[in-house]
Amino acid sequence: MKxxxxxxxxxxxxxxxxxxxxxxxEYCDAPLIWTETETGLxxxxxxxxxxxxxxxxxxxxPIAYITGRNGNVFTSLSIxxxxxxxxxxxxxADEMFKRVLKSKSWDEAIDIMNxxxxxx
Numbered sequence: 001m002k003x004x005x006x007x008x009x010x011x012x013x014x015x016x017x018x019x020x021x022x023x024x025x026e027y028c029d030a031p032l033i034w035t036e037t038e039t040g041l042x043x044x045x046x047x048x049x050x051x052x053x054x055x056x057x058x059x060x061x062p063i064a065y066i067t068g069r070n071g072n073v074f075t076s077l078s079i080x081x082x083x084x085x086x087x088x089x090x091x092x093a094d095e096m097f098k099r100v101l102k103s104k105s106w107d108e109a110i111d112i113m114n115x116x117x118x119x120x
Contacts, residue, residue: 014078028078054086056118062087064117073100073109080113092116 009018016027021034056063062083066076077100084093096116103109113119 014074027072028075030078030082054083059118062089062117063120064113065120067120073106076113076119077109080117080119083117089116 009020010016011018011025011028011030011032014025014028014030016025018025018032022032024031054063055061064076064080064083066079077097081093081097084090084096093116096112099112100109103112110119
């Protein structure tokens with residue numbers, strides 16, 4: 001594969017600056033897929049997850065694996081949003097995102113995310 005000149009690449013999830021062909025975003029830990037097209041190098045989030053469980057059996061909610069990740073609220077929010085998108089719950093993801101942005105504390109934000117996903 002020829003090396004393409006890319007001025008600035010940004011994570012589609014958190015807008016963090018990326019190096020070309022980086023496998024995961026260093027900030028939000030989003031798994032990235034790079035594709036080369038006629039117009040240049042494009043990035044998208046890989047919504048497939050190598051974890052066995054994607055839906056919690058008891059609650060029926062998607063599982064968001066935030067344990068051991070960057071403790072930033074925006075990182076956790078991105079992971080939760082990806083878990084919802086991976087399960088075709090786009091409306092819920094948008095609703096959760098807006099509610100978390102309006103929250104006044106980390107605890108309130110976590111409580112809101114926990115309404116939509118199971119935090120693991």
